Amino acid sequence: MEKDANEIEKLREKVFKHIFLPMRSVKWYQEVGRLKILVKGEGIRVTDIEGNTYIDGAAAWQYGAVGHGRTEIGDAIKKQMEVLAFAAPEYANLREIELAEKLAELTPGGLTKVSFCNSGSESVETAMKIAKQYHVLNGQPRRHKIITRRGSYHGATWATMNLTGVYRNALSFFEPAMPQVVRVSNPYCYRCDFKLTYPSCDLLCAQEIEKVILAEDPETFSAVVGDTVSHSNYVAVPPPEYWPMVRTICDKYGVLLINDEVICGFGRTGKWFACSHWDVVPDIMTFAKGITSGYIPCAGAIATTKVAKVVESSEELGLINFPTWGGNPNSCAGALANIAIIEREKLVGNSATQGNYMLEGLKDRFSNYPIVGDIRGIGLLLGVEMVADKKTKALFPPEVKFPFRAFAKLESEGILARDFESTILLTPPLCITKSDTDEIINIMDRVVTGLAKDLGI
Numbered sequence: 248m249e250k251d252a253n254e255i256e257k258l259r260e261k262v263f264k265h266i267f268l269p270m271r272s273v274k275w276y277q278e279v280g281r282l283k284i285l286v287k288g289e290g291i292r293v294t295d296i297e298g299n300t301y302i303d304g305a306a307a308w309q310y311g312a313v314g315h316g317r318t319e320i321g322d323a324i325k326k327q328m329e330v331l332a333f334a335a336p337e338y339a340n341l342r343e344i345e346l347a348e349k350l351a352e353l354t355p356g357g358l359t360k361v362s363f364c365n366s367g368s369e370s371v372e373t374a375m376k377i378a379k380q381y382h383v384l385n386g387q388p389r390r391h392k393i394i395t396r397r398g399s400y401h402g403a404t405w406a407t408m409n410l411t412g413v414y415r416n417a418l419s420f421f422e423p424a425m426p427q428v429v430r431v432s433n434p435y436c437y438r439c440d441f442k443l444t445y446p447s448c449d450l451l452c453a454q455e456i457e458k459v460i461l462a463e464d465p466e467t468f469s470a471v472v473g474d475t476v477s478h479s480n481y482v483a484v485p486p487p488e489y490w491p492m493v494r495t496i497c498d499k500y501g502v503l504l505i506n507d508e509v510i511c512g513f514g515r516t517g518k519w520f521a522c523s524h525w526d527v528v529p530d531i532m533t534f535a536k537g538i539t540s541g542y543i544p545c546a547g548a549i550a551t552t553k554v555a556k557v558v559e560s561s562e563e564l565g566l567i568n569f570p571t572w573g574g575n576p577n578s579c580a581g582a583l584a585n586i587a588i589i590e591r592e593k594l595v596g597n598s599a600t601q602g603n604y605m606l607e608g609l610k611d612r613f614s615n616y617p618i619v620g621d622i623r624g625i626g627l628l629l630g631v632e633m634v635a636d637k638k639t640k641a642l643f644p645p646e647v648k649f650p651f652r653a654f655a656k657l658e659s660e661g662i663l664a665r666d667f668e669s670t671i672l673l674t675p676p677l678c679i680t681k682s683d684t685d686e687i688i689n690i691m692d693r694v695v696t697g698l699a700k701d702l703g704i
């Protein structure tokens with residue numbers, strides 16, 4: 248369906264008139280971002296209404312694990328809709344049972360009991376509520392504080408936004424912040440908060456958690472929440488000792504560990520769940536995005552048997568969490584079909600292989616490049632951090648508007664990818680082939696050299 252330029256402009260005007268676009272100003276979408284209207288997706292590529300095709304280098308928002316155009320997911324949803332399209336959450340349905348059992352099998356040992364919801368934000372809220380209810384029923388109602396890490400992102404709802412350590416300016420609209428949130432450092436070694444270097448740092452970032460717990464009375468802490476590998480914190484892959492240390496600290500003080508795997512789950516980092524890279528089992532794990540690859544909303548929090556037993560120990564009440572669409576049969580059918588593709592096509596292994604190949608390819612080309620400060624990542628969760636000065640790690644001055652330049656350059660070279668400040672984040676669908684990976688590396692070559700040229704470096 249071809250549309251002329253006039254009709255396309257009219258559609259854009261309708262968007263600006265009727266839809267709140269996320270985060271940025273309308274002016275930004277009109278002038279810098281030049282709002283794209285996407286009309287088609289196939290594999291790892293999307294096409295806009297003007298007929299331009301791009302590599303979906305961010306897998307939409309890191310969720311399109313199996314890529315676009317998987318009609319079998321739609322078929323599974325349709326089949327379910329024809330039999331039982333909806334069921335109130337207090338009744339179980341067959342797809343929900345199948346999915347819960349599958350999740351207990353795929354997640355690390357000990358995580359057995361799921362509460363379903365619809366988005367990553369809700370999954371984190373659910374996890375916080377499970378933790379709080381656990382402590383109250385365990386006879387420790389004073390445990391209400393939550394430790395979160397600066398730079399992490401945990402959601403768009405009011406409570407999860409309070410856990411979030413990003414969008415500092417934006418948060419000022421919603422003050423006062425939740426008083427029970429205590430923030431600590433993120434293990435972002437390239438720009439360590441303590442100006443230390445691994446391993447001689449002795450993992451001060453993990454130790455800080457214990458210091459905070461001790462300083463404020465251990466019996467007031469409910470949980471530590473962390474995105475296992477933080478995308479919002481510029482893909483800061485933690486050192487190998489980090490998560491085991493956090494686990495030990497949590498155990499020592501009776502604090503629950505919540506691993507937020509909303510982005511990292513379902514193969515993004517080259518294992519089904521990122522915490523398995525470090526053999527850590529959280530008390531509660533959140534999931535969303537990759538569970539359906541975005542074909543239909545589905546999310547949840549899964550808790551260990553130990554936690555679940557306490558939460559359900561009351562004679563009258565169970566978990567106080569009842570989102571209307573939690574466990575919706577269509578969502579669960581979509582998730583099961585998506586997981587079947589991930590398993591059949593061995594996409595978790597592919598994420599590890601292609602991710603490693605891309606990481607090495609990017610390092611080969613850019614390790615000595617003047618405006619590339621660091622290249623890091625795990626699986627297909629990768630970041631290229633650009634700097635004005637490699638030695639001092641200085642960022643580009645604000646007047647350079649580096650994020651806007653990078654964004655525009657990526658798009659003009661045919662890839663939709665996100666850049667947070669000066670880090671370009673590459674999180675393509677997990678179904679990419681070696682030749683797709685080569686193409687992305689070549690695009691990045693043109694992006695990075697082009698940016699350097701534009702900046703006169």
Ligand SMILES: Cc1ncc(COP(=O)(O)O)c(C=O)c1O
Nearest residue numbers: 366367368400401402474509510
């Ligand atoms: C780590 C993490 N947690 C939670 C969320 C919130 O998920 P949603 O946008 O589905 O509400 C996100 C979203 O990007 C995320 O990255």
